[in-house]
Amino acid sequence: MKRVHAIPGFGLTLGITVAYLSVIVLIPLSTIFFKTAAIGIHEFFAVVAAPRTLAACRLSFFAATIAAIINSAFGVAVAWTLVRYDFPMRGAIDAMVDLPFALPTSVAGIILTALYAGNGWIGRWLTPFGVKVAFAPAGVVVALTFVGLPFVVRTLQPVLEDLDPELEEAAATLGASRLQAFTRVTLPALLPAILAGFTLAFARAIGEYGSVVFISGNLPMRTEVLPLLIMSKLEQFDYAGAAAIAMVTLLISAVLLFAANVLQRWSARRLTA
Amino acid sequence: MFENFGFTGANAPHSRRVGVGEPPGVRRALLAITFAFLGLFLFLPLAAVFTEAFAKGLGVYLAAISSQEARAAIRLTLTTAAIAVPLNVGFGLAAAWLVARFEFPGKQFLATLIDLPFSVSPVISGMLFVLLLGVRTPMGEWLADHGLRIIFAEPGIVLATIFVTFPIAARELIPVMQASGQDEEEAAIVLGASGFQMFTRVTLPNVRWGVVYGVVLCAARAMGEFGAVSVVSGHIRGATNTMPLYVEILYNDYEFSAAFAVASLLALLSIVTLTLKHAVGRRVASQIKHAGEELPRLAA
Numbered sequence: 416m417k418r419v420h421a422i423p424g425f426g427l428t429l430g431i432t433v434a435y436l437s438v439i440v441l442i443p444l445s446t447i448f449f450k451t452a453a454i455g456i457h458e459f460f461a462v463v464a465a466p467r468t469l470a471a472c473r474l475s476f477f478a479a480t481i482a483a484i485i486n487s488a489f490g491v492a493v494a495w496t497l498v499r500y501d502f503p504m505r506g507a508i509d510a511m512v513d514l515p516f517a518l519p520t521s522v523a524g525i526i527l528t529a530l531y532a533g534n535g536w537i538g539r540w541l542t543p544f545g546v547k548v549a550f551a552p553a554g555v556v557v558a559l560t561f562v563g564l565p566f567v568v569r570t571l572q573p574v575l576e577d578l579d580p581e582l583e584e585a586a587a588t589l590g591a592s593r594l595q596a597f598t599r600v601t602l603p604a605l606l607p608a609i610l611a612g613f614t615l616a617f618a619r620a621i622g623e624y625g626s627v628v629f630i631s632g633n634l635p636m637r638t639e640v641l642p643l644l645i646m647s648k649l650e651q652f653d654y655a656g657a658a659a660i661a662m663v664t665l666l667i668s669a670v671l672l673f674a675a676n677v678l679q680r681w682s683a684r685r686l687t688a
Numbered sequence: 689m690f691e692n693f694g695f696t697g698a699n700a701p702h703s704r705r706v707g708v709g710e711p712p713g714v715r716r717a718l719l720a721i722t723f724a725f726l727g728l729f730l731f732l733p734l735a736a737v738f739t740e741a742f743a744k745g746l747g748v749y750l751a752a753i754s755s756q757e758a759r760a761a762i763r764l765t766l767t768t769a770a771i772a773v774p775l776n777v778g779f780g781l782a783a784a785w786l787v788a789r790f791e792f793p794g795k796q797f798l799a800t801l802i803d804l805p806f807s808v809s810p811v812i813s814g815m816l817f818v819l820l821l822g823v824r825t826p827m828g829e830w831l832a833d834h835g836l837r838i839i840f841a842e843p844g845i846v847l848a849t850i851f852v853t854f855p856i857a858a859r860e861l862i863p864v865m866q867a868s869g870q871d872e873e874e875a876a877i878v879l880g881a882s883g884f885q886m887f888t889r890v891t892l893p894n895v896r897w898g899v900v901y902g903v904v905l906c907a908a909r910a911m912g913e914f915g916a917v918s919v920v921s922g923h924i925r926g927a928t929n930t931m932p933l934y935v936e937i938l939y940n941d942y943e944f945s946a947a948f949a950v951a952s953l954l955a956l957l958s959i960v961t962l963t964l965k966h967a968v969g970r971r972v973a974s975q976i977k978h979a980g981e982e983l984p985r986l987a988a
Contacts, residue, residue, distance in 0.1 A: 421874045423883040428786040432798070435779045439847075439854055440804055443816035450819050489725040496722040500715065510966040514730050517958035517965075519912035519932040520810070522951040525939050526733045529740055529948075536736060537728075561729055593710060622809025624915035625932070629939065642811040642915070649815060649919060658819065661812045668807045 447665065450658035462659040470636045471644040472663075474552060478640065479620035482559035487613045490567025491605070497568070498575040515564050520625025527558055528629040550632030555640060558626040563616030570612035571605060574682060578604060607682035611675050618671035622664065737955045740948035752938075752946035753953060760927070761934035761950070764842065768917075768930060769910040772849045777902050780857030784898075785891075788865035799862070805854045810915025814848045817920055821847075840922025845930060848916040853909045857902030864898030864972060865891075867979035897971045904968060908961040912954060 451459060462468060496502075497509050515523065531538045531548040541548060548554045578601070586596035624642040631638040639647070641664050648657035710718070742749055752758060787799055805813065822828045822839045831838060838844045872894065876886040892899070914932040921928045929937060931954055938947035 421877055422789050422870055423877065423886070424785055425790050425792075428782040429790075429792075431779065431782040432786050432802075435775075435782075436798075436801060439850055440801070443820050443851065444804065444808070446816055446819040447812070489721065492718050492721045493725060496718050499709075500719060502719065506966070508726065510962045511726070511730050513962055513965065514734070514958065517908055517912070517961045519914050519935070519954050519958070521914040521918075521932040521935045521939075522737065522912075522954045523733070525935060525947055525951060526737050526740075529944075530733060530736055536732065561733070564729055593714075618807065622812070624809065624811045625918075629936075642809050645809075645811050645815065646919065649811075649818065652824075654819060654822075654824070657815060661809075661815060664809055664812060665807075668809065672807045 447658055447661055450654065451662045454655040454659060458655065459659050462656045463663055467635055467639070468644065468660060471639045471641050474555065474638070475621055475640040478552065478555040478559050479617045481556045482563050482620050483613045483617040485556075485560050486563045486567050486616045487609055490564075490571060490612060491609060494568045494571035494575055498572055512565050512568050515562050520562065520623070521629075523561055523626040524558065524629035527554070527561060527626065531557060531630065549630050550634075550638065552638055554630035554632070555627055555638060558630050559620040559623060562623050562626050563620050566616040566619065567609060567612030570608045570615065570679070570682075574605060574608040604685060607678050607685055611678035611682060614671055614675040614678060618668050618675065621667055621671070734955060734959075737948055737952050740944065741952035743948070744945040748945050749949045752943075752949035755946075757929070758934065758950060761929045761931045762953075764845070764928070765911050765930040767842075768846050768849050769907050771846050772853050772910045773903055773906050775850060776853050776906050777857040777899060779854075780859075780861045780902050781895075781899070783858040784861035784865040784895075787862050789870055802858050803855050805851055810852065810913065811919055813851050814916035814919025816851070817844055817847050839920055840928065842928055844920035845917045845928060848920045849910050849913055852913050852916050853906045856906045856909060857899075860902045860905065860972070861895060861898045863976055864895045864901075867976040868894040869979060897968060897975060901965070901968045901972050904961060904964045908958065911957060
C-alpha cells in the first residue's frame with residue numbers, strides 16, 4: 416500500500432494523459448455527437464434510412480462478413496501451420512502476415528485493383544469465365560479480405576501455442592480419431608479466439624476506406640460501402656449527412672469491439688481453466 | 689516449445705506423438721493451403737507493386753520518385769511523422785507510467801479511452817477535425833480571422849495523423865512498463881534520485897525496447913495513413929500531399945507507373961517496418977515473459 420507513494424509522478428502523468436487525451440481524442444470525437452444532435456431526429460432518420468445509405472450498409476455488412484469468413488477459415492490453417500510445423504522461411508512468412516497492417520491502404524488499393532482488373536495478373540484468368548472482381552462487389556470482398564487477414568491469425572497464434580498437446584493426446588488415447596480430436600477437443604478450445612479474430616476483422620472491414628476506394632469503382636447503390644458514402648457526403652460539404660452516417664458506423668464499431676473484448680476474455684478464461 | 693517433450697531434432701516433433709500431429713497428407717494439404725492463401729494475398733501483391741513500378745524502366749521510375757511533387761510529398765510525410773511520433777511516444781510514456789505504477793478509480797476506463805482511436809474508421813477520424821476546425825465551424829471561422837489555416841492544409845494532416853497513431857505507443861509501452869517492475873525505481877528514489885533522474889537513468893533504460901517498438905509502429909502508421917489524411921488534405925497537388933495521397937493522385941491521373949513507383953517506396957518502407965517489428969518485438973516479448981518468470985524464482 417505504502418509502496419505506491421514512493422513512486423513520483425502521479426499528478427504529472429495523470430495531467431499529461433488526461434489533457435492530451437482530451438485535446439486529441441475526446442474533444443474531436445464529441446463534435447460528431449454535437450453535429451448529429453444538431454440535425455434533429457427526423458433528418459437523422461431521413462439520412463440513415465435513405466436507399467443509398469441502406470445499400471451501402473448492406474454491402475458493408477455483406478462484404479465484411481464474407482471477408483471475415485474467408486479470413487477465419489484460412490486463418491486457422493495459417494496459424495496452425497505457423498505454430499505447429501517447421502518449414503523454411505517460417506520466421507519471415509510469420510512476419511509477413513502483418514503486411515496488411517503495415518502497407519498504406521492506398522498502396523494496397525491500387526495493387527489489388529491492378530491485379531484484379533480485366534487485364535491484371537489475376538483478373539485475366541477470371542474474365543473468360545465472366546467473373547468480374549474489380550469495380551464489382553467482389554472487389555470489395557477482396558480488399559476487405561486483404562486488410563482483415565492478420566486478425567484471425569494473430570488472435571489464434573498465442574492460443575495455439577498455449578494449447579496443451581496432452582489434451583489431444585488424451586483424446587487419442589481414449590479412442591478418438593485425429594479428426595474427432597480436432598473437432599471435439601481442439602476446435603472448441605480455439606473457437607473463442609477464432610470468433611474474436613472474426614469480429615476484429617469484421618470491425619476493421621466496416622471502417623475500411625483506402626483499399627476499397629480504388630477497387631470498388633465507387634458506384635452508388637452498387638459498390639459503395641459506408642466509409643465511401645461518408646467521404647462522398649464530405650466532398651459535397653453535406654456535413655450533417657456525413658455525421659449521421661458516421662454516428663451509425665461508430666456505434667456498429669463500438670458494439671463489435673465490445674464483443675471482441677468479451678470473446679477474448681472468454682478465450683483467456685478457457686485456456687487458464 | 690515442443691522440445692520439452694523430448695522430441696528434439698526432428699523437424700516434425702509432433703508426428704511421432706500419439707494422436708498429436710496430422711497424417712502427412714493432411715500436413716501437406718495444410719501447408720499448401722497456407723502458402724496458396726498467403727501467396728495470393730500477400731506475396732503476389734508485393735511482387736506486383738515492384739513489377740508495375742519498373743514496368744516502364746528504371747528511368748521512368750527514378751524520374752517518378754525524384755520529381756518535385758514526389759519530393760514535396762516525401763518531405764511532408766517525414767515532417768508529419770517527425771511531429772506525430774515524439775508527441776505520441778511522449779504521451780505513451782506518461783500514460784504507461786500512470787497505468788503501470790498507480791492504482792486509481794477509473795483506470796480501466798482510461799485505458800479504454802486511450803484505445804478509442806483504433807475503433808474509429810479512418811474517414812471518420814479525418815472528418816472529426818473537419819467538423820471541429822473546418823471553415824464553416826465557429827473555431828474554423830476564428831482561425832480564419834487570424835489567418836490560420838488548418839483544414840485542407842498541413843496542420844490538419846498532422847492533427848489527423850496524431851489522432852490515428854495516438855494509442856499505438858501507449859498500448860505497446862503499458863505491458864513493458866508493467867513487466868519492468870518498480871523495485872529499481874523505488875531504490876533510486878530512496879537513494880535520493882530526483883524524479884527526473886530516476887526516469888532517465890532507470891525507467892527509460894528498462895523500457896527502451898518498448899520505446900523503440902512504439903516508435904517503429906507509430907512512425908510506420910504515421911507515414912502510411914491514407915483515409916484520415918485524405919479527408920483533411922483537400923488534395924492540393926504538391927502542397928498538401930503525403931506519399932499515400934500522392935499515390936492516389938498519380939493513379940487517378942492515369943500515371944500508373946509513377947503511382948506504382950511511389951507505392952513501391954511505401955511498400956519497401958512497410959517491409960523494413962515488418963523486419964524491425966519482428967526483431968524488436970521478440971525482445972519486447974521476451975522482456976515481458978522474463979518479468980513473469982522472475983517472480984517465482986525470487987520467491988523460491
